[in-house]
Amino acid sequence: MFQLRQSFLLFLTATIWGSGFVAQSVGMDHVTPFTYTFFRTFLGAIVLLPVIFFLRARQAKLQVKAKANGTESSMPSQPQGTRKDMILGSICCGLCLVGGESFQQFGLVTADVGKAGFITSMYIIFVPIFGLVLGKKLNVGIVIGVVLSVIGLYLLCIKAGTDFTIERGDLLIFICAIVFAFHILTIDYFVRKCDGVLLSCGQFFAASLIAFILMLIFDYDVFSWDKVFAAGLAILWSGIMSNGVAYTLQVVGQRGMNPTIATLILSLESVMAVVFGALLLHERLSLREGVGCLLILVAVIIAQINIKTLFKLLSQRKEKAAKAAKAA
Numbered sequence: 001m002f003q004l005r006q007s008f009l010l011f012l013t014a015t016i017w018g019s020g021f022v023a024q025s026v027g028m029d030h031v032t033p034f035t036y037t038f039f040r041t042f043l044g045a046i047v048l049l050p051v052i053f054f055l056r057a058r059q060a061k062l063q064v065k066a067k068a069n070g071t072e073s074s075m076p077s078q079p080q081g082t083r084k085d086m087i088l089g090s091i092c093c094g095l096c097l098v099g100g101e102s103f104q105q106f107g108l109v110t111a112d113v114g115k116a117g118f119i120t121s122m123y124i125i126f127v128p129i130f131g132l133v134l135g136k137k138l139n140v141g142i143v144i145g146v147v148l149s150v151i152g153l154y155l156l157c158i159k160a161g162t163d164f165t166i167e168r169g170d171l172l173i174f175i176c177a178i179v180f181a182f183h184i185l186t187i188d189y190f191v192r193k194c195d196g197v198l199l200s201c202g203q204f205f206a207a208s209l210i211a212f213i214l215m216l217i218f219d220y221d222v223f224s225w226d227k228v229f230a231a232g233l234a235i236l237w238s239g240i241m242s243n244g245v246a247y248t249l250q251v252v253g254q255r256g257m258n259p260t261i262a263t264l265i266l267s268l269e270s271v272m273a274v275v276f277g278a279l280l281l282h283e284r285l286s287l288r289e290g291v292g293c294l295l296i297l298v299a300v301i302i303a304q305i306n307i308k309t310l311f312k313l314l315s316q317r318k319e320k321a322a323k324a325a326k327a328a
Contacts, residue, residue: 009253018272027234033105043239089190094206107172145303152295
């Protein structure tokens with residue numbers, strides 16, 4: 001039940017991110033990547049502050065009630081970590097967040113959108129590869145899931161007859177995919193030590209500070225409040241939903257989940273982007289794109305199944321059925 005809940009949180013994250021492509025595209029028509037990243041991450045941090053105060057007040061009431069009832073020891077504990085862990089985790093996650101979003105935005109200036117979507121989603125390959133270096137194990141289901149999802153993402157994002165060549169924008173987005181893979185693994189490491197919501201808020205404050213410095217250095221001569229206001233609705237959606245809500249769901253949902261499985265679920269962002277494109281922009285899926293979506297869905301399901309355990313259970317059932325047949 002716990003794994004199902006965590007999977008749902010990650011799927012909800014992918015859904016919100018998928019819907020955010022429209023807002024992100026509109027916002028980039030008015031402001032530069034560093035300016036956009038600063039405002040969306042800062043807004044995401046601000047949105048989380050009342051959530052943290054509410055959760056702390058609620059936790060305090062539960063502790064008082066549990067202590068009065070003599071059930072304090074049975075209450076589930078959340079990892080708190082030291083102040084050093086929280087600061088280090090916020091900085092590391094914030095660096096990855098700013099790096100990934102910035103490389104993606106700069107790459108999209110020249111890269112084809114479909115090709116960019118496929119290259120960005122390559123982080124589903126980098127996560128298990130980097131995980132192997134860190135001593136994490138892979139099972140057969142995850143390997144099959146990764147292969148199917150890569151094929152599905154290719155069919156979904158790369159149109160038939162399109163030449164797949166590497167250009168400057170493609171290279172920047174390729175770096176973005178690597179950075180996002182590190183972001184997944186960094187969250188997986190620090191969420192074991194720190195409270196998920198606090199870590200999410202901390203990474204947004206760290207990311208906004210880093211983006212603000214970059215904005216002052218590179219965007220000082222083109223910054224305009226009129227342009228920021230013009231992109232206001234897009235920034236609000238990205239800051240509140242894509243950052244404040246979705247990234248927090250990602251941090252909370254990754255706790256206790258295999259990072260590769262978490263990555264595969266998050267890769268449904270591409271599928272949801274297509275779905276929202278059909279709903280909001282009246283775009284239609286081709287047969288090729290539909291097959292790609294189906295493959296990704298199958299990949300996510302297979303990745304969460306231990307193939308060896310499944311075969312073992314099936315063989316045990318066959319043995320029981322054979323014994324029952326002999327007994328009859």
